[in-house]
Amino acid sequence: MAAMNVPPQPKASVPVPKSGAVSKGYNFASNWEQNAPLTEQQQAAIVALSHAVAERPFPPNLKSQEHVAGGDNGLPISMKDDNVEDSSAIETVLVNTNQFYKWFTGLEAAMKSETEEKYQHYVSSLTEQIQTCDGILNQVDETLELFNDLQSQHQAVAIKTKTLHDACDRLLMEKRRLIEFAESLHSKLNYFDELENVATSFYSPSMNVGNENFLPLLKRLDECISYVESNPQYAECNVYLVKFRQLQSRALSMIRAHVLSVLKSASSQVQAAIRSSAGGKAAISEAVEASVIYVRFKAAANELKPILEEIEIRRPRKEYVQILAECHKLYCEQRLSLVKGIVQQRISEFSKKEELPSLTRSGCAYLMQVCLLEHQLFSYFFPSSSEDISSLAPLTDPLCTFLYDTLRPKLIHETNLDVLCELVDILKVEVLGEQLSRRGESLAGLRPTIDRILADVHERLTFRARTHIRDEIANYLPLDEDLDYPSKLEQSAEQKTESTSNDQKSDVSHTWYPPLEKTISCLSKLYQSLEPTVFTGLAQEAVEFCSISIQKASKLVSKRSSTMDGQLFLIKHLLILREQIAPFDIEFSATYKELDFSHMLEQVRRILRGQTNLFDWSRSTSLARTLSPRILESQIDAKKELEKSLKVTCEEFIMSVTKLVVDPMLSFVTKVTAVKVALSSGVQDQKKESSIAKPLKDQAFATPEKVAELIDKVNTAVQNELPKVMLKMKLYLQNPSTRAILFRPIKTNIVEAHVQVQSLLKSEYSKEDIESIMEKFSIQDLQTQLDKLL
Structure with a gap:
């Protein structure tokens, strides 16, 4: 098997332990990213840096594989780390697959160990940093707690300080009030303290009213008295x-x-x-x-x-x-x-x-x-x-x-x-x-x-x-010359004529009856001199007594001269009295009160007869009521009494003059009225019936000759007697309007008497009789004749 370089496998990421520091760091980074964003240039630099470190270089302690000669059944592998100081090399010969796997496993473990070591170191570093951060955070928390404690203490101190300030302010206010109270108390006590000072000054031998300090001390003393009087609640x-x-x-x-x-x-x-x-x-x-x-x-x-x-x-x-x-x-x-x-x-x-x-x-x-x-x-x-x-x-x-x-x-x-x-x-x-x-x-x-x-x-x-x-006035005894009317007026008229020709004024008051002159003179003097109430009483008495005195004098004048003179005398003086008292703006009335004992006689008789009990106070006939007089009030108005007397006198004068002139006519009308009344009542007396049943013109008193005779008699009186009356009126009454007012009813009565006679003639007499009777009679001529008398 050819030797090959196996890239190191990344070791599974070891989870970084989460802690408060990491969370706070992450949060800090996030906040930092948000609060301090990078610019575009900075972001580009980071991207370039990330590309540069994207491929991890081969570890420098591993060299390239060298093929070791030695046959087909062995694979020599030589590794030498140039970085090792002792320059030791790892040389391994891989003979079979097991050796390879063993070698690879060891290599892988070594690589893994190397990689983990780096990360472990990083983790350790991060852990240390996290612990450091946690310690710092703990310190921060402790600091924050201390700060919170400090803040709480600060608040407590602030509260205590504010309380102290408030207490100080209250104390200052209390102090100010006490000072003001002390000053007020001192000012109030000054009034009481002044007693000794003022007393010493006033009892000093040198103190007198003329001293310059006297008035100020007196003023201060008044102030002290006023203050003490207004504050009775103070002790002593x-x-x-x-x-x-x-x-x-x-x-x-x-x-x-x-x-x-x-x-x-x-x-x-x-x-x-x-x-x-x-x-x-x-x-x-x-x-x-x-x-x-x-x-x-x-x-x-x-x-x-x-x-x-x-x-x-x-x-x-x-x-x-x-x-x-x-x-x-x-x-x-x-x-x-x-x-x-x-x-x-x-x-x-x-x-x-x-x-x-x-x-x-x-x-x-x-x-x-x-x-x-x-x-x-x-x-x-x-x-x-x-x-x-x-x-x-x-x-x-x-x-x-x-x-x-x-x-x-x-x-x-x-x-x-x-x-x-x-x-x-x-x-x-x-x-x-x-x-x-x-x-x-x-x-x-x-x-x-x-x-x-x-x-x-x-x-x-x-x-x-x-x-x-x-x-x-009331008890005046007239002299003969006071009642010598109308001679007194005739003499006055002659003197007035003489004084007028000599351009002299004549005093008409000397023709007045003396009580009248005294009354007017007295009232004229008293009107402005006395109070209205007093003057009213005196004026009422004076007018009343004057009116009575004039009426008495009028009767004496009537006996001495004639009834008409007495009437004109009374009218003249009453008119003057009424005219003279008119300017006085008063009421000529007085109320008189008198005690009436007339009821007592009958009450006494009843008591004596035993009909009433003298001591029965509960009944109306008791002694108190029996012996209590009645109060009668009567009001006398002198002015109204004067008007009444004047009216009666004027009426009497008018009737006397009317009778003087037309008395035959009045008697004729009266007889005619009596005859007509008798006829209408059916008189049974045969004698009277025979005489009354005759026509009016056949009556003995109403023959045309008798009627013509009475009309001639009246006309003669109008022509002879009435002018004398008017002359006498002119002598007594100086004012033409007064004479006209007084003559007007006389004229009316005379004309009315002629009208009544004329009416009877037209109803009871033939036309020939009327013409023979009224041959010289005309109502219009009568009125004209009467008007000329004024």
Whole structure:
């Protein structure tokens, strides 16, 4: 068998043991391939390298086979490894197949051993590397575990650090709160700690109101008192409050003493200046008085202004309200001691020289001047208190009382209504309406006294007005000349004619009945002087009594002159009274209440007869109800009563004039009406029946001759009597429209009487009788004649 080189058979791949390192390495390679891909050039180089190593070269320790000569039954094989140092060669002679196979097996084993050795070496290397990697990974795991432990520890430390920081922040906040609490506590304790400091300062011998530290200490003391009062929950706050108030009371007493001292000093200086200015005279001039009493007092009291202003600023507190009121009182007392003598002297001088109206005007003007100056001076001392008029009342009231005490005795004895009304006008219009309203607050202190004086004047005026109404109107006793009508009117007409020719005006009121003139005059004076309610009552009385007095006088005039004169007298004066009271915008009504005991007599009789029990309080006839009077109310409207009296009088006058003129016609119509009524009732008396059954023209009173006679008589009265009536109406009633109103119903009655007679003639008489009767009669001519009378 020829020797042949058998290529070495690849040894079965020994599986690489799998481990964590391999897996991690493979994963690392895969990640590496993905994260760091090769370029095309790099991939080409790898391909070329793979081709170069694709064929495995023959091992260098094997040489070519050499044929050994020795016969056909042997195959010499010589192998020599040049790489072996000892240059030993393997020479083998293959004699048979067994030897070959044996040799091949050995060779194969050798080759296999050689190949495995290489791979084993590679495996060992890889195993070592894997173990190394596993160790590294174990170290990494341990490192990671250490790192995780470290991270956990770091987190624990971080948590502890954060907790520490939070605790530190809480401690800082707590510290800040404690500091703030300490500061707040210290600020609150400062108010209590001030007690000793303030007490030491106030009890110091050098401390007085003029000291520069007095007002700041007083302010601090007020703050402490306010704080303690607003925090009663603090321990011992009541004790501290009492001590603080004691200090405050001491400070306010020092202020009061200081104010009194300064005011007394200023008053002494002013009094000394007054004495020196008077120079032994009883009085000084008003200019010197103002200069000394006001200017010098103001200059002397400048040192009080700072402390008084501070007191006014603290006025909302009751302690300072009290001390301010005391300062006001002290000021008013000192001022009053200076000015009361001068004011009293001035008013006494006015009282000796002037009458009541001028005294009132002068006294009020002087007091207004004094009050104005005093208010200005008071405003200088107490700027914030000058708005309150009551603060100056202890000064102004006594000064105003001097005027009131002077005026009141004179008012009580004053009986003249004109003077009293003038006083009302002075006080109400000039003083209250003009002076006090214009100057406002500066003279407000004078208003109560003026109102008091005005109330006294109203009371006196009301009393005198009632007396005047009673004596001069209700109880007026007329004189002969007061009732001399119509002569009094005729004389007045002659005087009016003479005064008209001399371009002089005549006073028509002298022809009025005196109570009427007194009533109108009294009401005109009282209307603007009294309150509406009071004036209404007086006006109702005056109008009522005046109307009654005029009616009484009318009866006397009727007896003295004629009934028509009395009627026209009453109409004239009632019309004048109604016209004169019309401008007064009041209700001339009054409600009177009186007690009625008329029911008591019957109740007493029933008790005496035993019909009722005196002590039975449960029944309506008890003693209490029996002895309880009834209250009756009655309302009298003087104006309506006046209208009623005027209407009745006018109707009586109209009827009297109508009868004066057409009385024959009225009698004729009445008889005719009686005859017709008798005929219609069927009278049974034969005598009467025979006479009544006759035609009207055959009646004795209704013959054509009798009718013509009465018509002539009426026409004669129209021509003779009616003009006299109209002249008398013109004498009493000056207004033509009034006469026309009064004459219109008279005219209507006269014409109506003629119309009735004419109607009877047409129904009862023949045409020839009517023509003979009415030969001189015409309704149209009658109306024309009557119209001419106006």
